[in-house]
Amino acid sequence: FIVHDLYLSSETGVLFLQRPEAKKEVAFKEGYPVSVKTDLEEEFLGNFLVRKRRISIEQRNQALIKAQSEDTVLGAALIELGILTPEELQNFLKLQLREKLLEIFSWQSGQYQFVREPQIAGDIANLGMSPANLIYRGVMSRMPIEIITEQLNEWRTLFLIPTSDQMRRFQELDLTHEEAEFVRMIDGSLRLEQVVASSSLDLDHCYRLIYALVAAGLLETSDQPRAAAPLEELHTPEAQPQAEPDEAAKEEARPKDAELDNRVFEYFYKVQRANALEILGLSDNPTPDEVKQAYFKLAKEFHPDRYHDKPSVIRIKAQEIFKGIQSAYELLNTQEKIDRYLEALRTRGPEGVGLRMEEESSKEEQRKEMLKKVIEAESAIQEAEKQIVAKNWVEAAKSAKRAIVLRPDEAEYMAIFGWALYNLADLVADGRAQIPEELELAPDTDLKFVAREYINRALGTDPKLSRGYLYLGFIYKRQGLKDMAKRQFEKAVICDPSNIDAQRELNIIRLEAQAAKRKKSMKDILKDKIKDTFKKKIF
Template sequence: MPPLMDRTSELIPTAQGDLVKTPLAHLIVFIADKKLTGSLVLHGDDGSTSTLYFSTGAPAKVKTTYPGTYLGRVLLQLGYIDDELLESTVLEMQQTGTLHGQLLRSMGAIDEAQLVAGLREQMMRRILKIFEKVGDVTTYAFYGDINLLDDFGGRELTPMDPYRVVWEGMHVRPNDPSIDPTLARLAAAPIGINTNADFRRFGFGPPEGKVIELLALRPMSVAQVLDLNIMPIRQLKLLLYVLMITRGIVVVPVQTSAPARKPQASEPAVVAPNAPPDSSRTGSEAAQASRQAVPMARVKLKKVAASSTVTPMALSPQDIQQRASQVDAESYFEVLGVDQNASPDVVRSAYFSLAKQWHPDRLPDSYHEVRDDAAKVFARMSDAFQTLSDPDKRAQYVEALEKGGTNKDEQAKVQQVIEATIEYQKAEVYLRKHDLGKALRSAQKAYEGDPEQSHHLALYAWVLSQQPEAQQSKDFETSLRLLDQAIKLDARCEQAFFYRAMLNKQLGKHASALRDFKQVVELNPRNIEASREVRLATMRGGAKALADEKPTSSERTKTKPGASESINWTQDSVSDIFGKLFKKK
């Protein structure tokens, strides 16, 4: 009997439609939110077929007719096997019919964790290819509680967070026609973050974290967000689009000056702050918004009143410095000003009140000398919130307190990682300004302060190679070695592959450079420079050279199991700086 996926004509789909009415990202979010189990089949007008099996809302297995990277090549790129083993086992696989991953496992060439990491990386690449290739005329059918891929590949399932899949998938569709119309529905309405959303699931980086942090401080319209100049406009639109369809952002009711309802006898009389009227609303809608705004204002005022914290602007610079010098000695409960039995809602309320007061961007210009001190206090508050709002982390923290306090070394590492991230950002700025001396000093501090961050290491290697003496002698040996290490830390580090390609190009190692440029394009099809290099090399016959040349020993980097899971919001907190410190161990 043919495999089940070849007999879909015999099955009745639970739901069906096309991607014009329901874009792929929306489909995945819907399946995730409903925690559905079943198979999603996509049929393209080009004759392509892609099948995604979901287990309790998470994509766990994928098959597509689009060309992609087979498992052995993925394991090679991850550094788990070398070329010779790849070539020999491909022959044996063809002769015996054994699946490549199973063959390598039976030989002891890879362990179970490496196999799962390879399968997960291969699955993500397949999904990204589907996102890249599907068009509006693609049709879909969902078959509930049926695994059409049960007979495909091995028995292993590698579930991935669907929100992470949507975020990475939409990166290959930055000009998707559904983005602008979706955002247009928000018009000029103020938006803020959904405090119940778990932003760690997306795998956001520091720029996205900064946008979310600012939205947590104050609601903004889409136009105001696009004016932040933190990321390119298209990237900001992409972020808002993904947050909107996953309900990570919400429309904040506008408070108006319309007459408010009378408070009940049991309620204190509170007058909502005046705000400009929303001209897009009718009189009845404005009145309704005003009625809704009064109790919201009352709750907010109560929360603020409950906090005894003094805003930094009411303190002298010396007071801020003193607070910064003492904050590491305080428990997380003391930092947020809550008792040890405080509920998650109280913790959240305290944190957001403090964030509005202590965020460094809210300091007056005259306080520039103590901005880093305020940032230290704010970082400690963010650490406290991330720990106390997570039940498991909170339990571990309370247990540590009861045993006599938290690890002072970990507290020191908090500050070290924060400072490393600040130096990394400085290095990027100096590099853009072509101030190579300052860029090198900051990049080196970032790398030494947090050597586990692959992008810190990659930037340091690149800045080192751009120094005049290195450029004159073309001595890139140290930089190439550091870039190899960065890829070993994170096999999806786009920066490291790109920088290594650029250096190999300078050295005349065109095949090696082309191999890395192709990897960059596979990781990020929007990298214009890498795409151009691949296109030009192919036109000049570079593709043949790439096929003929085997990787050098320095390119056969060995990655630790799970290294492809870089520091991101699947594990991290609101900022790439802080969540890393509180990963479950």
């Protein structure tokens, strides 16, 4: 269960996998798989798209020739040829990443080694699923049933216990209605063989599901029965069986990034101000069942799995919301606790009762200090963006620098600072501005070099940062390096099809190329006419 172990320990590094027929390198960042390198030709993007019947072999070959001749990536060539839209490419890159990971579950033997690395870049595509969902799909669709049966025979007389760990219980997992009903009957009182005997699922399906839930840490095995709350929270009414052809449609149905981000900001500030009842959205005198239902709903919405590929400012807020929801639930999950909390509200007042009625620990103080830095950094970067719009590069650079001091590993902050610094360089060179002391840079610093370093570091930290590629494109354009600028704008659109600035720049480049081609054609026509006239005069 290496994938789950890496997830639980939030490991960052590379998992090397090898068997006689294939080699793969799976990069993990904070416990989540972010990229896969493969030597299987069938998994290369062009071949993958042909296999999915989205493009023909002729279209693949045409795009490969264009990509090679223009020294660009295949995806950009497919977009420029009009074979794929940026949105389609982004979806297929996500599906390709999933397929490369899921294929590993079909291996019956092989060797692996995990090497920790402090910095992992990842890929420009997001996996778009939790490790639990990855395990579930891999086991259900790819893993040989012989391996599963052999393992479950060893567990046959052991009891299946739903985990009590809240992080594991609320992992994103898309079960079918039938599977969710099966899971709900597991309460720690039955042996595996008894669970299988009472299931309405066919045997292979039942075996695969149990194995997947154990591998994902949602079920545990024990030689002793142990009463445990069933995994009721796994089931969502809208969950449907997983079918690859419907993946693109499913992605469209998910909440948009902006909606999720706004919801996180809104609830984060609520958690900081509200009491336990308000955090869970409860009345002044809730029942334990109402507390449970409210907690389940919010814990699923704000589980860290949903935000792991977000910028750290969003990711950290979601983590704090999840902790706040857990704390509120712990204070209210029985009638006795509800009565005690309501009594404390009456006697101490709302200001005297927070999520923790005990004295604040040093650990809690550290957490609050960290959150304070996150909020201050966010405020500073918003000011930087405001100044960028106003083209006030001195203030933009100063504000972005403040954000980086507070949150030095945030990729977006690096990119914004780099762009402000690059534009400030022109002002300094013309004598219209000086390097502010707040930037902590020597007067003779090569600002443009430092600016590019920051943007490149941002993209090394987050290869999906569309803004970073956009800024590099602008820089190359100013330097007259049109081909290099074009490649950066293409990457920006691949990472974020809604990046209007990058789309506009690509349209300008295409129009200029078409105009140059027409101009060249007119010159050729004139030359031919002159030649014809000259020949007629001679003859």
